[in-house]
Amino acid sequence: MLYRALIKTHHMTSRKKLSMIRSLTKKHGCIVYIKSGLRPPAVLVAEKDWGWKEERRELRKMEELEDGEDGEERTAQTGETVLREWVRDVKRLRYKQFQLLKLELVDDRRDLEGKKKDVLRLELVEDRGNLEGNKGEVREFESLKELAAALQKCxxxxxWRRHMFGVYDSGGLKDKEVNLGDMD
Known part of the structure; x- marks a missing residue:
């Protein structure tokens, strides 16, 4: 299962904070693309791929534990919770105008038993691409144009355009027309 988050802030220039984002990304095992620099907006696109085996293992663990011996309630670790923890940790860095624009499950090719879902239905799902990179990797871009080119490649x-700018291309609404070449 693939979870993806989109964060927008005013700008990102602090190398110290960017270094902290790199260490948080490694800690949580995400892949992150960042548009940094003085010119607004700053953008973070993060993904966490969480296999169905991991999800099933966590749910079984939760069934066995139910409540802890100390009466403390336990929560299952899922791809979504890991990505939410990463977002929470990045938010603590106190970036100006921090906005979580989207956090969602974007690809669920298997159910919890590991069986492939209906292939015809999957063919209709858009944006099944993945960010390129290894777990814990951060790729940094200086302009929106560079970021858009990398996102298009993968x-x-x-x-990204739909959730960042409200642009729908495949027969849907077009809230805004955006020329990425003008945004450098």
Whole structure:
């Protein structure tokens, strides 16, 4: 299961904070693309791929534990909770105008038993691309144009445009027309 988050802030220039984002990304095992620099907006696109085996293992663990011996309630670790923890940790860095624009499950090719879901239905799902990189990797870009080119290469551009700017290309609404070349 693939979870993806989109964060927008005013700008990102602090190398110390960017270094902290790198260490948080390694800690949580995400892949992150960042548009940094003085010119607004700053953008973070993060993904956490969480396999169905991991999800099933966590749910079984939760069934066995139910409540802890100390009466403390336990929560299952899922791809979504890991990505939410990463977002929470990045938010603590106190970036100006921090906005979580989207956090969602973008690809669920298997159910919890590991069986493939209906292939025809999956063919209709848009934005099944993945950010390129290894777990814990951060790629930094100086302009929105560079970020958009990288997102297009890995098949995530339409998802990003839809949630960042409200642009729908495949027969849907077009709230705004955005020329990425003008945004450098």
């Amino acid at each position: 098949g995530v551009l339409e998802w």
